Amino acid sequence: MKQIKSIYNKLLNNYMPQGWWPINNIYKKRTSLTNNEKFEIIIGAILTQNTSWTNVEKALNNLRNNNCLSIKSILETKQSTLAQYIKSAGYFNQKAERLHIIANFLLQNSIDELQNMQIDELRQLLLSVKGIGPETADSIILYAFQKPIFVIDAYTKRIMSRTGLCRKDVTYDELQTIITNNIEKDTELFNEYHALLVEHAKRYCNNKPLCKDCIISSFCKKLI
Numbered sequence: 001m002k003q004i005k006s007i008y009n010k011l012l013n014n015y016m017p018q019g020w021w022p023i024n025n026i027y028k029k030r031t032s033l034t035n036n037e038k039f040e041i042i043i044g045a046i047l048t049q050n051t052s053w054t055n056v057e058k059a060l061n062n063l064r065n066n067n068c069l070s071i072k073s074i075l076e077t078k079q080s081t082l083a084q085y086i087k088s089a090g091y092f093n094q095k096a097e098r099l100h101i102i103a104n105f106l107l108q109n110s111i112d113e114l115q116n117m118q119i120d121e122l123r124q125l126l127l128s129v130k131g132i133g134p135e136t137a138d139s140i141i142l143y144a145f146q147k148p149i150f151v152i153d154a155y156t157k158r159i160m161s162r163t164g165l166c167r168k169d170v171t172y173d174e175l176q177t178i179i180t181n182n183i184e185k186d187t188e189l190f191n192e193y194h195a196l197l198v199e200h201a202k203r204y205c206n207n208k209p210l211c212k213d214c215i216i217s218s219f220c221k222k223l224i
């Protein structure tokens with residue numbers, strides 16, 4: 001399926017590198033990350049569940065402005081207060097509980113220890129944490145720990161199924177395998193491809209797809 005790489009090239013040439021994952025609202029390519037930056041990405045990956053990134057940015061800014069963006073400060077803050085700080089991200093009571101859970105988890109499993117794990121071991125461990133499913137776990141592994149695993153989300157499924165590269169009811173694991181079997185296993189490529197798919201879904205391949213002007217129209221079966 002050469003198409004998968006061709007779609008990537010087309011998206012990259014048109015949209016340019018996306019600079020994911022944004023840290024402190026700044027999008028740029030980062031070859032290495034501090035533990036504080038990794039922590040912010042982990043928190044962002046949890047907050048972004050079922051909401052847009054704009055809402056997450058507000059929540060992260062609130063946490064930052066209240067000196068509440070560290071393991072210690074999150075654990076020292078009551079869940080009800082955390083919920084107020086992250087209100088913009090939606091499901092704020094549930095997410096406040098999850099921030100406490102992940103902070104406790106990181107107290108027992110340091111970021112350095114997690115960084116040194118193999119992908120499979122790290123993924124299993126993250127999936128054992130309440131509130132962390134495959135998409136969140138893979139986002140953390142790819143963007144915080146900079147290890148090569150492909151993140152699947154609703155946008156990825158939508159674009160790949162419309163182009164005809166997978167079934168509409170494809171599972172998370174199936175689509176992850178289809179994509180990773182057809183491109184190089186490379187952290188930078190996986191980072192960029194996922195970000196580009198999100199951008200493309202927002203610009204063209206949304207609920208009312210703009211197929212006439214779409215930049216990957218020639219690769220697409222338009223199975224809408």
Ligand code: SF4
Pocket residue numbers: 159162163204205206209210211212214215216217220221222223224
């Ligand atoms: S041609 Fe249409 S369906 Fe296909 S990727 Fe573009 S916008 Fe989506």
